[in-house]
Amino acid sequence: MNSGAVASTTALSKQFPGASRAALSEVSLEIRPGVVTGLVGPDGAGKTTLLRILAGLLLPTAGTVRVLGSDPGQDMETLRSSLGYMPQKFGLYEDLTVAENLNLYAELKGLRGKARAETFERLLTFTDLARFTKRLAGQLSGGMKQKLGLACTLLGTPKILLLDEPGVGVDPVSRRELWQMVRELITEGNAVVWSTAYLDEAEACDDVVLLSEGNVLFKGPPRSLHARVEGRVFLLDGASESPRATLRKARRDPASLDGVVQGKSVRLIARAGATLEPTRHGVSSEALLRRVAPRFEDGFIDLLGGVSSAESALAQALAERPRDGRVVIETRALTKKFGDFVAADSISLEVQRGEVFGLLGPNGAGKSTTFKMLCGLLAPTSGEAEVAGVDLRRGRAAARQRLGYMAQKFSLYGHLSIAQNLEFFAGAYALTGKTKKEAIERLVAVFEFGHYLDTKAGELPLGLKQRLALAAAVLHGPEILFLDEPTSGVDPLTRREFWTHINGIVERGVTVLVTTHFMDEAEYCDRIALISQGKTLAIGTPDELKAQAATAELPYPTMEEAFIGLVGRPS
Amino acid sequence: MNATVIRLLALIKKELQMVIGDTQSLRLLIAPVVMMLLVFPFAATLEVKNNALYVLDRDGGPVATEIIERLSHTPAFSQVRRLRGEADMRAVIDRQDALVVLQIGPHFSERVLAGQPEPIQAILDGRRSNSGQIALGYVQSILAGIPVGTALDAARPPLVVRHWYNQNLDYYRFILPSLVAIIATFSALIVTAMSVAREREQGTLDQLLVSPLTPWMLFVGKSIPALVVALIQATIILIASVFFYGVEFRGNVLSLYLCLVPYVLALAGIGLFISTVCSTQQQAFLGVFLCMMPGILLSGFVTPIDNMPEILQTLTWANPIRHFIAIAKGIYLKASLVSDFTDNLIALGCIAVVTASVSLALFQRRLS
């Protein structure tokens, strides 16, 4: 063990009573001082458990853990002032003002008098919250809450900072600022552990620990992961068909390990030692393959072994719908006000049949509000929204029959089994007899629910939950699918699989409306509306938007950079 | 089959699975019933038992002795204790050892045998005035039965008192039918009030609203499990009452179950109203509590409605518990007919309709 390590664990295991698998399995790692260590993995990987053990809030079932030379589980007293922990919900008291929250934590950490006043001034400037000291914490935006949470954690100048998914759902600008702040904190003596599910954040860390289902898959600098797939990552441009169709065909090539849509191109990873031959499998001959530098995500996929197939059995079972370019979703000056607060301001957009349309923006931007108004869950203050030609507010059952909906958080019945959930939704959509039986059986086969049919939905692993939610949404063969942040927190493999199904369905003529704050997911869409603070900033294809945001310094911005460029600074 | 029917059936099935299918929730529904069944009939009694009767006998003569002898054989008094003096008397009442103290004066027997009227002093602990008065009632009836051998006794015309439906005025006979109402109240309110709030908190409500299911279907779907649970609990109580406590069911069982339906629907309406008005489960629970406590206290379960001031009596018409307690007691103990309770049933129906409509309207409004 490196004696310079700020924290370390040796064969750390944690088993919660009654859980089917260990939360952490033989995890050994070291946190070096002077760097930002990323703890990366999908929901359920064990990141929060690990952080809590490091913070002394949980005791390990086996193995040892050392933080700054002591065992956090036994020596909380000595470590208290050197350790800062920011939980996922920030640990803020919503009924208290910014100042009151700060004062409370300052008092609890023994920071008094002049030291307190100085620290407050420093932190308030640092987080740009000086203007909001009297505002109730519950009324702050997501980004501001994050910063306040960080400020409270920084009271008492800790030597090791444990941040549990601090960047979740926050707008990209705030997320950048948070990163900036954290980087400034790094000195020679302290360390930051930043846990995240976002692989692009992982890439920005100095050290990375990749967790999946409680196991460490990889640890080291991100660049080392790239080395795995160096030379095996390619971009396929210039095909005549849509990128989606290109992807499907390219993936038929057994030499391909993984593939994903990236703007107008298709990004492919070749298996070790194999050569890609896309044109042999149906891709048009003008398509060109060029090698590119790998991303962190590519390495991760390679580690996990890639996805099984690119064909969606689900899509194959669906009836083909006419691609007539008709507008199936339309809004005109759609507005929603909550009192004085304008959540959605005059949103106008059109979605054609067979399109994947994305509403892109951070939490609080108004995309969920717009989305809900489209689904008929919220009544607009003014403006109109029509889906399949019908205003859903007055929608009769017949109109809703044609929609499918998948909510952001798992919104099916946790106490009921998969089979019971599917039965219920089949009935809700008036499927009976043979039709019902066939529909359910087909979905069970496609999504491989077999073993889990009688397990309570709440106890399923996240990937299966997502699949169940998707199954319930498509059970009745809808022509329009509404997906609200469908892949947040999910591992890349599940996300791939999910989009394989979606792409397959879309090719059969189903229209999909997606909302997401995950900028990269925007690449999968045909067109996007960028929403910030209730207004549409821009509507267009991903490439169009990137072109709009391109500047001399940044000729090829990523989606996130495009967003930041187009939005300017939020207040 | 009609699409609406299919949807409704699926919804009802799902609701039932959630309430009954889960062993833990089933336990939570059965356990309180059993607990209440075992405790309440024994605890809820206004009879006066097991008290000691304290007598300060300054006389000691034959009539006094005879009286004390008779009194010591009353079930109301487990024993008769003699006091030595006034100080004792004060102490024993202060300490709440004595409910009633009798003081017999020095020349009592002499005077009574001589035909002179002679009172006995009875002092009762006003802090427990109700029990005290009942105890006094027992004493008085004992005294009235003692022949003193004067011609007068022979002349006084006799009367007889009959307590119908409950000869010995046993309290548990009174409690058990009311328990059907009380226990059904708990479950019906909690099941309906918490259910919409829970769906909202867990996120499943949106999924339902996006589907072809309409709000009124949701309401019907949520009222049914309340009905099923109430029926199950009522059956448990009825079986326990008849076979375990030996209280015969005099009326028509079917009519009791029939009347249970409008009652539960009225409760479900209130529960749904609470559910619509509150955003979180915590608020819904507080709402249930705020309705339930006054509801039970002013239902005739604890004290009779007839004893309340006129205004309150009128207000209780809006309390479904009041109506069903009257119906349950009537059918169970008095072999009443459904027709005896037409006004109660109409009131229940009105409550159900009004609360359901208001809830539905509020629910629609919340969506906007």
Add this chain to the structure above:
Amino acid sequence: MSAAPLFRLAALIKKELLQILRDPSTLIIATLFPVLLMLIFGSGISLDSTVVRLGVFDQDGSPPARRLVETYRHTPGFRVVEGKSTDELSDLLRAGKLQGFVVLDQGLGRQVLTGSRVRPVVQIVTDGAEPNGANFVAAYAQGAFAVWSEQELARRGYGPRSPARAFSLETRAWFNPSTKSRNSLLPGSVTLVMMVVGALLTALVVAREWERGTMEALLTAGVSRFELLVSKLIPYFLLGQVAFTICVLMAHLYFDVPLRGSIGTLYLVGSTFLGGALGMGLLISTLMRNQYNAAQVTLNAAFLPGLMLSGFLFEIRSMPVAIQAVSSIIPARYFVTAMQTVFQAGDVWSVLTPSLIGLGLAAVGFLGVTFFVTRRRLE
């Protein structure tokens, strides 16, 4: 640095108070709820029958019979409905429209004249389904009958000097001379209100910290179990005192229940009880960790036992021994006795001391168990 812990505690208490003031539901529980409940208890709960609907069926019709009917009509508290048959009256009784009825035997007139005691001249029938009421109906009806029979005897020559009644019962009630049931019910009701309020206030409080994720932050900041519990106890204790004061004021000023004990004793007893009630709520909150379950358990643990087993309405001594034993571990029971005594009797220490000991044990017990059960970590 021994002052530091106090500052920490003060900061935590301040946080709790701010949260309370900004959360309307807590304030409602502490203020409006007691008012509502006291109003119900004071006006709605009464064991004194005010009006008895009595049916009368005169099968005889003779002058003495008519005089008896008139006596019933003129007895305050009776609302007489004359019926034409026993069936009619029993139907009304069954339907709950009458609380009792009186049947005058057809031979009444003759029996009174001849002084024969062959058979009962009057049958009093009560609604046994309402046992407490039945007792009163029987008592009033018998009382009116006795008045009438004295008058009839007087007419026949047994004058007022004659020892018409060899002995009678002269009643006095100590501590509650008017024997209004309300005077004894209300101090007991305060118990029930405080029990529910106390438990409700704290039952959701700890669970809420868990659910909202602030508990984690507190634990990391090194808040000790003692600090956590005391910081929650003190503000709610103050709030509970507000509720208690409201109850006492309503009972004494609005409902005119006499308060013979001293204010000091009143608050001493009230505070000890409050400690126990709050302790119970905190325990539930700590054990349940989610608000839904905490709420359900509170309902079952606070309201029902308080109503049934505390002695405020139902005599504990009349219950079977097993149930009495259960009742002895319910703190509400001691509070009822203490309240009834302080209000109506005064500072009777022979009663109050054992009650205080019981209440004190309950408070220490609940708070102690809560302390042990509170985790320093997340599991």
